Amino acid sequence: MTLDIRPFDEAEIDEYHELRLALYRHDFPELPTPTREATVSTLSRHGDRLLWTARRDQRVVGKVSVLLLDDNEHLAVVDVAVLPELRRQGIGTALLDFVLPHVRDRGCTVVEGGYVKLDGPGGSWTRNRGFREVQSTILQILELGEVDRARWAVDTPEGYELVRWRGHVPDELVASYAEARRAIADAPWGESAEHPPDWTVERVRRIEVERREQGIDLRTVAAVDTHGTVVGLTEAEARPKDPTRLMQGDTVVLKAHRGHGLGVAMKAELLRWFTAEHGALEQAWTRTAAANTYMADVNHRLGFATVGRYGAVAGPIGTIGSEFRPIVGSDGGNPDCYAG
Template identity: 35%
Template sequence: MSDDSIGLTPLHDVSAADAAAWHRVVAASMTHDLPAVPPPGPEQIHAQLTQPSLNSRRLAWLATGPDDDGGGPVGVAGLRLFTSPGRDHLAELELHVDPAHRRLGTGSLLLSAVVAACRAENRRSLIVETAADSPGQAFCEQRKFRQVLALDHLLLRLGELDEDAVRHIAHTADAEHPGYRLTGWTGTVPEDLATAFAAAKNAMNDMPVGDLDYGTEHWDAERVRTMAQVVADRGDTLLTLAAVHDDGTMAGYTEIVLPQGVPLRAQQYDTAVVPAHRGHGLGLWLKTAMVHRLRAGYPGVIEIVTDNAEDNVHMLAVNHRLGFRSFRRTREFQLDVSAG
């Protein structure tokens, strides 16, 4: 099979059959390349392809083999086009090829379609994440992508936590935070905290991003409400804990998502502490409290996954103290698509 025998179909109104085909490719690709990472379920894939995303829109392509080989799905490419000011120069790629159909030009064909779409949409940077030392990394390196960020992925197994150690961390954290209180919610932030939460979200703009042309994000009350609705619409559960200062300022927060269809594994989203409140151990306090919240309210969750830039030494230290351990590494690559 060569690339001239591969069919490439842009997906506009994604059907259930399209989503099922996409899932088959992603599941085969991830099972081969990332055996330690459960692939998303069919419901997650369908939601990803059909539900609106926050401050972005998506393009998608499905590659199929020739009719004499069954004409089934062999590759997929998804392109997220960011639309908010400060990030509207950026596009993010997800690309998978079924391992049984690799080295036949499918990935290159999909990438060509993606790059053409980026240029048509006036994007200058295309980013993609791939497992370290994987076929995906080799694919990027061969096609003039530049490595811009190294990520360490960590796993916390809740059933293996040392109870005495967790109680000691929690007790110490509580004792060291006069002037702050913890509050939490599920889903959308309470109305009286929305503005303060948006201000705290803007603290993520100084997180380490290496050489990534990531841009900046601006959060306001409406945007944090929209973000929570996007998570709910795709069937996931968003949990948030925040540290609030006596003056009403939200000093920091941490977010966990419980993905639909993957009830055992929680996904860490943002953890951030506002610059004026750093140096007081709030990050450890918040993350420890979230572990207690999960264990008390969601006993079916047995592990939490997160990732940190390898040069984010502070958050890595916090996670290691809690008991997170590295289990894989990924690399962010970036392609300058403004060059013809």
């Protein structure tokens, strides 16, 4: 039966949302199913994003997306998904084979995918197409309507001041803020081919403009030392098309200032600030490397619960796809979750 793979059309949004609902219910029952607004929000994800849908008999039966990241021209983040009842028919493999020439033409040399349950069908499918595990991550969710907010009553460590801003880093802090952002390179990256970006003042200002244009409420809490230098930061964003979910971004503390409780103090302040002004928020989501037990413990202290463990898989172009591996297993999908 013919498979018609074509670029995503906004007229398909309802069918695309139904596909995502089916994937969540079958593959990720531990996660809340996305709203239609949340699905729309994923379509405006940061970075250069390409998306195709697969149709059979005029029905959307699968999709493949590619995310191309700044400062990672060698890397394509690919997500293949197929309706659960139509798996083991080669649809997912056809989608992967379809997209490989596109990412190769973009100059990418490595394909990576995240949120794979390695002990399930998705793990079998990726292994049999030449991928291997490169990192393990955990997803943590905070239920804002159930948490004891006394957990967030955290004092600021002595010798530091918490400074917060919305959308625009103060000019007097932007240089040290950009410098502090580079410390994300110290986080556990496993064997992922993704390189942390080169944070500059110009990059900071460009991203601020992008978020404003998308209507995203991006907020940051920073720890500033007695010299007026940013030595730690945490950020999160609320998206207009996903009003019930707060997405945690990076949290960083410079090595010389760790061990004082700055991480928990900054995150607690950020949660108090957002929830005081966004009454529709129901959850906060964050993704953390499984090896980063310190940050996972900080999140638990604030009320987050670990809801799942997932693997990131990768393979060089030329060693993945049906040409190099037998077609066995199942065509699994990945949840569209923001990393943070």
